[in-house]
Amino acid sequence: MGRTRRRHYRRYRADQRALRDHVRRWWPFVAGALAANGLLVATYLWAPREPAAGAVPAPDPAAARRAAPAERPMSTFTTRFDRGEPRVRNIEIAARRLDGTVVRPGATFSFNDVVGPRTRDRGYVPAPVIMGPRLVKDIGGGICQVSSTLYNAVFRAGLDIEKARAHTMWMPEYPDGREAAVAYPDLDFRWRNDTDGPVRIDVQYTDSSLTVSLWGERRYEVRSETSERYDYTPYWTTVGSGTRCVPTNGRKGFEIDVWRVLLEDGRKVKRERYHTEYQPQPKITCV
Template identity: 65%
Template sequence: MGRIGPGRRREGRGRRKRLRHGVRHWWPIAAGTAASTGLLLGAYLEGPRLSGVSAALTVPHRDAARRGGPGALPPERLMSTFTTRFAAGEPRVHNIELGARALDGQVVEPGATFSFNDAVGPRTRSRGYVPAPAIMGSRLADDVGGGICQVSTTLYNAVFLAGLDIRKARAHTLWMPEYPEGREAAVFYPQLDFAWRNDTGESVRIQVTYSATSLTVNLWGRRRYEVRSQTSDRYGFRPFESGVGRGGECIPMAGREGFEVDVWRMLLADGREVRRERFHTEYRPQPEVECL
C-alpha cells in the first residue's frame, strides 16, 4: 500500500473537522424532530376517544404472544362485537361517553364476575354526569346520568353474543327502538346492576369505541361456545293511553303498545347444543304524551 502525503492528510483532517461541526450544528434539530415525532405518535395512539383506544392495548398484547418467553400473554381473538346508535348532540351523549371511558380497557379474569356498577361507579354531578332523559316506570324523566343504560345494553349484547354467563340483568320497563327486543340491561346505581361471569378459562378484555352517533363494544379473548339465538314474535299486546303534560320537566313521548317477547340463546360446543336459555321480557305500554 502506498503512503499518504502531507497534503492528503491535511485534507482528511479538514473533512473530519467539518463533519464534527455539522453534527454539533444539526444534532439538536434532529433530536428535537425525533422527540416531536414521538410525542405526536404517542398522542395519536392514545388518541381522541371518538375513534376508540385500542392501539396501545391490543398491539403490546399480541407482540408479547409472538415473542414468547416468561410473562408472554396468549393471543387475543375478537369474541364478539355490538353497536348501538343514538342522535348526536343530546345531553345523554355526554353520559354515554363518560360510561364508555370508564368501561374501556377493563379486564375480567377467568372465573371472575363483572359488575357494571362496580366498574363504572356512581353517576353523579361531581363525576361529570349531567341530567338527561331516563326511563322512570312508564314515563321519561330527566335524571343525572340518563343514557348510561345504552352503555350497559351495548355491553349486554356483546356478552350475549360471546356466549358468556349472564348472571344478573333486567330489561327496561319500556321498549326503546335503539335496542333489540328482549336483549337489554337496565342499570341504576347501586340497586339495579348488570353482572356476568367469565367462564371461558382465559381473561376477557372489554374495548369500547364511540363516535358522535354510535357506541361499539368489542370483547377480546377466547370463545368457549358458538352462539345461536332466536326471538319470538311479539305477543300479549296492551294498548297505550294518551295524556298531556305541563311544565319545563315534561318530556313528549310517542305512544307504543306494551307487549311480551321471548329470546332464546343456544350455546354449542363442537356443533352440539350444550345449553338453551330463555329470556322473557314484558314491556309496559308507552303513553303518548303531549307537552303544553
C-alpha cells in the first residue's frame, strides 16, 4: 500500500508540472483570442445597423430640428384690460381661435376668416363696442383688443399690412394710430406674409392682459415715428337710454400720423405713413 501511494503521488506531481507547462506555453494565445472576441462583440453592439424589413428607424431629434422650418421670435406685443369685464370672455374665445395659426409664405391672413362670426352660440357675450361716435353693448364686444394687439405685433415684425382701419374713437389700450378695428364680416384686418418662411401666431392671455407673438424669419428691421396730436375737436354732452347704453366721460377728437420705416441690411427700403382721425367721444349719461 505504501509503495502504491508513493507511485500515485509521483504521477500526480508529474501531471501538475505538465499542466503548468501547457498553461505557460498557450496562455498568450488564449488571452489574445479572448481580447479579439471582446472587440468583435463590442463592435457588433455599438456599430449602426440597417433596420429590419418593415421597421421604422427611430427619429433623430437633431435631424428633425434641422429639417423643421426656421422659427425665430419676430415680434411681440402686449395690451391690458380690467379684470372681470364681460369683454374678457370674448377676448379669451378669440385668442384661443387665433393661437397657433400658421401663415404660409406669400399668403394673406384674414382676421375674420380665422376668428369667424361672433355669435352667442359660439360663446360670445354682450360687451361695449364702438358704433360711430359712441359705445353700445353688442355681442362680441372686446374682440378689437385681439385684432389690435395682433396689429401691433405685425407692425413691429415689418410684415405687409394690406387692410386695417383704426377705431373711430381713441381707446387708451392701444398706441395712438396703431390699431385694427374689426366687425364680422365686412370690417377686416388683413396682412400678408411677405417673408420666405412661415409665420406662426402665438397668443397668451391672463385675466388682465393679452400678448401676441410672431415666430418666423424676419425680413426687415423696423423703426417707427409718431407725430404729436393735432386738430383737436371738442366733445359734447348727451343723454342715452335703454339696455345698450354705455355711460362715457367724454374725450376730445384729434388727428395723428404714424410712420413705419423698413430697413434691409441697414438700407431704407420703404417709409409708410398711417394717418388717423379720431372723432370726439361724447359725454353720455344713461337714464
